[in-house]
Amino acid sequence: MKVARWYGQGDIRLEDESMPVPDSGEALIRVLWVGLCGSDLEEFDSGPIVARPGVILGHEIVGEVLEPAADGTGPRKGQAVIVDVVIGCGRCYWCQRHEEGLCPTLEVRGQTRDGGLAQYLTADASRLVVVPSGVPADRAALAEPVSVAVRALRKIGSLLGRSVVIYGGGTIGMLCAQLAQRGGASTVVVVEPGALRRSVIQRWGVVTMWADAEEERKTLLQGLLPVRGADVVVECSGRSGVAREAARVTRRGGSMLLLGVPVGEENMDLLDLMLAEKSVFGSAAHMWDDDVAVAVDLLSSGALDVDSMITHRVPLEDIGHAFRLLQESGEAAIKLLVDCSSAPGPEDEDENA
Known part of the structure; x- marks a missing residue:
């Protein structure tokens, strides 16, 4: 599969890697769209700031369940989902109170742990948020930034x-x-x-x-x-x-x-x-079962206009061009989405055999 790994300032590389293998409680996700935001550009331009060099960037992720979790948890095959990116230790004072975003050893998918700029990823099936069938996948890619705004204004x-x-x-x-x-x-x-x-x-x-x-x-x-x-x-x-x-x-x-x-x-x-x-x-983080779920409901109901905010769509194969667009376009680039499903995957090759 194709992945985009970031190694330092101005250095992002499209590489071939083996398909990830999910644990029993994880689902295998085919990534559809990933939104790039200001923090991604800051890492690309000036990092490392928060991100770990060598990581797969991308924390605004919508995908499709390719293989449901073996233990039966989570969404079924074929459902569109938002991937949780806020990962706490599960044991500390804050995690025990469902405040994983405040965990002292917090990891964030796309910053300190491999994120969405890849054709496939594995994720905790119990923390996937299902996207209703009537919501276009590219619109659903804005669920993460919507959840940031939802959590913040709630305070x-x-x-x-x-x-x-x-x-x-x-x-x-x-x-x-x-x-x-x-x-x-x-x-x-x-x-x-x-x-x-x-x-x-x-x-x-x-x-x-x-x-x-x-x-x-x-x-x-x-x-x-x-x-x-x-x-x-x-x-x-x-x-x-x-x-x-x-x-x-x-x-x-x-x-x-x-x-x-x-x-x-x-x-x-x-x-x-x-x-x-x-x-x-x-305010900085968001919780999958509260803020992200509310964000998906808002996108599903049409309460927010996000379509006019999407200004650029770029295939994963052109990830270097995507970051250059963000650098050079200034205010003209409001929300850039990366199409991670444009390159053929193993299941596509099987169907064409």
């Missing part, structure tokens, strides 16, 4: 009647905007420099804005928000200095949610956070 609680500002109009920012709108937020504003991304977001009736200077952005936001300011501010960009700006925009007694992966240390005005009693939340 804030009800958004009904609240004003929400989102910094960063990439995939996660776009999904947070749609979920906030669906959750009854009175005002949703996305702060995003890219004109193309702003035009996509505006299709959903979400307000967007940008100005090059921070003080000008703050002034523009004041004209779009209630007098009290932003009840909730979500930082999705990861750009240097934006978290500090987001904290300043958050109203007194409001909440700030950190989702963007920072590239370095950030200086925060702790006195402002304390005296204005602002709450700061961080």
Whole structure:
């Protein structure tokens, strides 16, 4: 089978390997689509950051069960599934409370453990989330980023009647905007420099804005928000200095949610956070049976528009080209999907024999 292994900065190689052999509780999955995100590009450009050199990248995975688990657990043959990528030790304080994302020895498929940029993989059958038959596989590939947004906004609680500002109009920012709108937020504003991304977001009736200077952005936001300011501010960009700006925009007694992966240390005005009693939340992981399952339900119901977010589709054989597209396309590349089923596999060869 074909796999794409990443060895360091700018070094990803398409290689031939033997088919994986599942354990009794694992299913053999034929990978259909894998979404690439900003963290994949960061590893490719500047890693290793989190990823282990030599790993198969890709943590946004949708596939099809080729061989169900031998012990009878999990989905049946032929079902489309989302593969769980958050893997805890199963024994620590956090894992025992079903908080595997906080496990001190956490492994993530596609970062520290082989991921989805391959034709086949094996996975714990009991933690596969079935995709309803009416959901296109490429749309289902966005279940992982949707689950990130779902988990994050849950930490804030009800958004009904609240004003929400989102910094960063990439995939996660776009999904947070749609979920906030669906959750009854009175005002949703996305702060995003890219004109193309702003035009996509505006299709959903979400307000967007940008100005090059921070003080000008703050002034523009004041004209779009209630007098009290932003009840909730979500930082999705990861750009240097934006978290500090987001904290300043958050109203007194409001909440700030950190989702963007920072590239370095950030200086925060702790006195402002304390005296204005602002709450700061961080969110990173997701759970297969809760956040991912909810994400699949949202995609199945058509509650979210993800089709307009998919800008590129590239076959696995052209994985180097896929990363170059992400490097060079800038804001034009919102969500790039890798087609891992385009190359023939052993079952295809058997059928053609």
